[in-house]
Amino acid sequence: MKYEQLAKDILANVGGKENVSSVVHCVTRLRFKLKDEKKANTEVLKNMDGVVTVMKSGGQYQVVIGNHVPDVYAAVLTVGNLGAISENTDSSSDEKLSMGAKFIDMISGVFHPILGVLAATGMIKGFAALILALGWVEATSGTYQLLNLAGDGLFNFLPIFLGYTAMKKFGGSPFIGMAIAAALVHPTLATLTTGEVSQVLFKGTLFESPIHITFLGIPVIMMSYASSVIPIILASFVASKVEKGFKKIIPAVVKAFVVPFLTIVIMVPLTFLAIGPISTWAGSLLGAATVWIYELSPVVAGLVLGGFWQVFVIFGLHWGLVPIAFNNLATMGNDPVLATTVMVCFAQIGAVLAIILKTRDKALKSLSVSAFISGIFGVTEPAIYGVTLPLKKPFIMSCIGGAVSGGIIGATAGKLWMFGGMGIFVFPAFIKPGSALDMSFYGSIIALVAGFAVAFVLTYLFGGIKQEKSLKSTTDATTASKEVAATKAQLEEVVSPLNGEVKALSEIEDAAFSSGALGHGVAIEPSEGKLLAPVSGTVSALFPTNHAIGITTDSGADILIHIGMDTVQLEGKYFKAHIAQGEYVKKGQLLIEFDIEHIKKEGKPVTTPIVVTNHKEFGLELMKQKHVKAGDSLFKLDTK
Known part of the structure; x- marks a missing residue:
């Protein structure tokens, strides 16, 4: 809770948590929807340490934080207990939802609050079934009876x-x-x-x-x-x-x-x-x-559900199967439907392990290691959203592995006898209470190994993971050291990522950029919707809506490019990314395509700031040209 006090001060000065209808965040700012903006102390917020400035746009009360906004956002949700309303929308937006979307939203709202304790009690019941099946306890023993009561009470x-x-x-x-x-x-x-x-x-x-x-x-x-x-x-x-x-x-x-x-x-x-x-x-x-x-072909059902399960999760469609599974458990005592999907998490981490072993990108490797560990316990969101989905091919390979695991569970007549835990904790759920271990249990283990292996091998061989050559592998170590020293002693050139007209940051209507609070640099009014890499470096940030990107150069400069103003509200429409977070890009490489005409029709400016957020660590020399083409020198950084 490094930002706990800042979060408390922000909430107090937006009128208290009672004045918050919803809050989300983008690359640099908290975006509140307040019930009454008059209750907010704007000037106090502007002068607060940790807050860059405050803006009001598109019905949102925007508190500009900077690069560490995700951490501040998490602290705001925690100290204000705002998790339940963080993604709230007004009734008018709810009315625009399709019937299918409303159903998914309803199921999610009903089941999500109790899933944690359901999984916990299911694990207890599964553990009781396991020790009984292994002969460690008798069905009449007090130990088994109490554990079974603890696990079965909630479901009953x-x-x-x-x-x-x-x-x-x-x-x-x-x-x-x-x-x-x-x-x-x-x-x-x-x-x-x-x-x-x-x-x-x-x-x-x-x-x-x-x-x-x-x-x-x-x-x-x-x-x-x-x-x-x-x-x-x-x-x-x-x-x-x-x-x-x-x-x-x-x-x-x-x-x-x-x-x-x-x-x-x-x-x-x-x-x-x-x-x-x-x-x-x-x-x-x-x-x-x-x-x-399902029984028309358990194998085909397993292949389809296992293969597409992660896609269902991404779009929230998996909630449609949750009441079916609970209903099957209540009416039949077991469920074969969700059983085909519970080993998919191991296919996901099989793909992640291949990335860990093959990539030399330190940032991607570090992220993949933590995603792998969480995936072992069934939490695959870090792996999906942070690693495999941005890289595209590994995600596809993990889906193929998931299909294999689902097909094997279908072939071995796997059934869930309780709503158990996730990841490695799910195996006891395949044991029928009071019965010995059977093929349903052993099949789940086979499915884990097969799904993991398939995803690992396919990702390693065909996942498109680039192995960047180290400097020392291509040159003599002494020569390499000299080249690095020479590079650092020179000015690093940042070229224009766009064709268009150069503007001073002070000309931008957005105070967060025009004041220089988010960094020093320039802005460009683009004439073509193609954003190229202004430097070589690692994509350190790529917002999900693809309207903003951060690149860390080899010398450590952090470059932030924000396409247009308030374009986060377009929710990704008219933007197409050609790279992924964690990827190493070369100067001049195509990063993002965007539709200037449609963005303007939505009432959003396309003026694009290019700033160095950690400019205090570098000297900055701006070029003086008025019109640029992509690749022209824009400014230079003194990296000494």
Whole structure:
């Protein structure tokens, strides 16, 4: 928490965390959406140590930080507990989402808050199953029984947890959702199915239901809702609407208890009478349908799901399979669908290991090592977003490895018997509680080895990883030392990355650049949408929207190029990167293409600053030409 105090001061002076609707960041600045900008102390923020300046643009309140903005952003989220709203959007933007996007967003919002504890309890249950299968304990021993209770308790009462998260997602009171769910898993429900059968509904069909009790004369179809998913989510959705309706008409003086009373007294019977049975039948049909499709060819299903799983993750589409897996666990006791995807993380780190062994780029190697370690435990985002996806080919190779692992799990009839951990902690989830180790378990190990090996070999041989030759391998060591010394004693030339008109930074409307706070240099009004490398060096930063890039030269100068003003708001439209972060580029190499005409139509200037952010470490000599072509000398750095 190096930036903890700075984060606290920023939050205090934007009007407090209560005034923040959302906050994101780009290359250099925090971008707040404030409920009331008048509450912000702009002048105080501008004069604060650690803050470059403050700007207001595009409905955003922008606090310019500089190169270390990701660290400050993380501190702001932590000290302000803003994680839940960091990516919030207003209702108007929500309305523009497609139905599919809304569904994914809903599923993510319901399941994501409890995934950590679900994985933890699943690991406990898996460990209990493992020591039982290995004969280390007896099924009747207190050790096994307590471990099994610790692992199974959450899943058995899963509706209560989902009642909280679903109501919160739908905008209702979470504890009302929990109260409805608690009724669904109440222990006395079991006794209500032992009495006399008064009638049988839907006799002779798949939905045949014996009736033991009635509610106000209406037959109640009794079912087990332990571990269920769909009933409580649907009930919470309806309950959130009912609650909001009552809030509008109930007097404020009694609203605190009358609204929950009316909502619960209506929703519990409604859930038992209609929502529960219908959603349970729907869930059973959904589970049967997915298994039917899977069993048409488990190998093909595994190849497809394993091969495309990482693509699903990138676009958030994997959330669509999560409720199916939970539903299968609840209705059938196991799930073969997600089972085909859980070894994909090892294919990903197989590709990363190949990069570690082959690359000589120190920055890429260091990033890959940390990504490899996290990937062992199933956390592959650092590997995907930081290493393989930017390099493109290694990501494709990891997908091929993932397909192999998924196909093997399909071929060996692998099934998940619980929602377990990730990475190396997932293996016990392939053990059926109370049973010995079988091919489902051994198949998962084979899938790990095969997926890892395929991705590793393909990446190493065909991943396009460049092995930069070291200076000493091509010249005599003494000569090399002399050449390095001579290079450092000379001025390092920074050439124009663009065709266009040169402008002084002071002419830019953006105060962060015009004041020189982000660095010294010049700006160019480009006439062509091609950005070339102004120096040779390592791409130290490439923002995901491809509108800004940082290059560290061999002498240690940090060059920042920012295409246009506020172009981060275009979210990557009209920008195409031809390089990746961590890649070594040569002077004059094509970096980014951008569409000047469309960017201007969006109301964004394309004036592009080229600045040296650590200019205090170097002397800077600007050239005086007014018009330049890409490759013309722009300024020189004294690297002595």
